[in-house]
Amino acid sequence: MARVATTIQIDASAHCQLACPACPTASGATRPGMGAGHLDPARFEALLVANPEVLHVELSNYGEMFLNPRLSEILRIARDRTVTLAADNGVNMNHVSEETLEALVQFGFRSLSVSLDGASAETYPQYRVKGDFDRVIGNIRKLNEVRRKHKSGFPLLRWQFVVFGHNEHEITAAKKLATELGMSFSPKISWDDEVSPVRDRKLVQIQTGLPATREEFRQTKGFAYDRSICYQLWRAPVLNWDGRLMGCCRNFWADFGVNVFETGLRQSLETAKLVRAKEMLTGRAKASVEIPCTTCDVYLGMQQDRTWIGRDEVWAGMPESLLEIGIVIDPGDSEATHADVFIGQSHEVNRVFLARPPQAQRFEIGKTYSLVYRLPAPGEYTIYALPKRLDPEYRKQYPAIPPVTVPITVPERPAAQEFLVRL
Numbered sequence: 001m002a003r004v005a006t007t008i009q010i011d012a013s014a015h016c017q018l019a020c021p022a023c024p025t026a027s028g029a030t031r032p033g034m035g036a037g038h039l040d041p042a043r044f045e046a047l048l049v050a051n052p053e054v055l056h057v058e059l060s061n062y063g064e065m066f067l068n069p070r071l072s073e074i075l076r077i078a079r080d081r082t083v084t085l086a087a088d089n090g091v092n093m094n095h096v097s098e099e100t101l102e103a104l105v106q107f108g109f110r111s112l113s114v115s116l117d118g119a120s121a122e123t124y125p126q127y128r129v130k131g132d133f134d135r136v137i138g139n140i141r142k143l144n145e146v147r148r149k150h151k152s153g154f155p156l157l158r159w160q161f162v163v164f165g166h167n168e169h170e171i172t173a174a175k176k177l178a179t180e181l182g183m184s185f186s187p188k189i190s191w192d193d194e195v196s197p198v199r200d201r202k203l204v205q206i207q208t209g210l211p212a213t214r215e216e217f218r219q220t221k222g223f224a225y226d227r228s229i230c231y232q233l234w235r236a237p238v239l240n241w242d243g244r245l246m247g248c249c250r251n252f253w254a255d256f257g258v259n260v261f262e263t264g265l266r267q268s269l270e271t272a273k274l275v276r277a278k279e280m281l282t283g284r285a286k287a288s289v290e291i292p293c294t295t296c297d298v299y300l301g302m303q304q305d306r307t308w309i310g311r312d313e314v315w316a317g318m319p320e321s322l323l324e325i326g327i328v329i330d331p332g333d334s335e336a337t338h339a340d341v342f343i344g345q346s347h348e349v350n351r352v353f354l355a356r357p358p359q360a361q362r363f364e365i366g367k368t369y370s371l372v373y374r375l376p377a378p379g380e381y382t383i384y385a386l387p388k389r390l391d392p393e394y395r396k397q398y399p400a401i402p403p404v405t406v407p408i409t410v411p412e413r414p415a416a417q418e419f420l421v422r423l
Helices: 041-050 071-080 098-106 133-149 166-178 203-210 214-219 227-235 272-281 297-305 353-355
Strands: 007-010 055-056 082-092 112-115 158-161 183-190 243-245 324-330 338-345 361-364 371-376 377-390 402-410 416-422
Touching: 041 071, 071 082, 071 098, 098 133, 158 166, 166 183, 166 203, 227 272, 227 297, 243 272, 272 297, 324 338, 361 371, 377 416, 402 416
Parallel strands: 007 055, 055 082, 082 112, 112 158, 158 183, 324 416
Antiparallel strands: 324 371, 338 361, 338 377, 377 402
């Protein structure tokens, strides 16, 4: 019996308006195996109703999520079913309506990874062909305005930066702009070494902590850079927009011969082809022509090096709880410029914490959008906020501001929740 899937990935749209040189969607390579279309809200809702164990859904893969004309409906459905959504695989965000920006915040969309391979209008479109850097940054700023208006930190934003030879000189500038926009920064190694290869390998490694190519990563680490993609067959199985089981986000050439919308999620995850694929990846079965993994470069690398996935590897490092909360500070009339925030269990205020605060996260008022905490379980907690007024030059010392404590009760669902603390 397959382990129950609490996370799945399904492409909200198979379409994309860009023409990135190394992308199989742009070249048309995805069309034979994945077709072209949008996720239907009614089928999505039926999937969630039939599988209440699903807590989280990733909505991006080979297409651009924002091209689905009924995306706002999908966001509302997930909110109503207490299912969190994310687009951590990536969106280009060149075109997004005002209505959709509002829906992202209104319905608690958890996180967005924006593909921005450059920090200028000159560099960005060299890979994101047909894209407009200023328009993307403008859309991010609009989303930030909506977050401010609703006093929300969701969605969390990440700047995904694929490193190329033509943009490596802008890594520092991209990091700086990401901070200004309230985004984390995540560099990534290119899929194709032939497309604008890195020039200054040492500089890239210093600034990103990554080697210049995936092959260099494999030689250094002893395993493939994209090895964790295979874990998706167990952890977060990938579905096509029309419900066909694809297994992982790398596979775009052939499905596993079953449609989840028609067969059901649990039964689909027990299909013989998927079981065989897992046996292949763990080295317990030979390659078979009817299994999509057989022609995948990730699997072929494992086969060549005999670096099969270990029995405990798939779930190693996975947190016991997926429950996360975001905290937003509303300063009101407070003179505070910052607030040090931490969480304690139970509704009873721990006076020792106020006298000797444990390690805290710092919220910078006017700049920080939210602080995120992973909790071990649902239940009763207390948010502790220690407001501070700090001089930017650290030459003045201001009077202490009384601490604020807020008791919260965190339910089991949704997996991402948000709380507002007023100083």
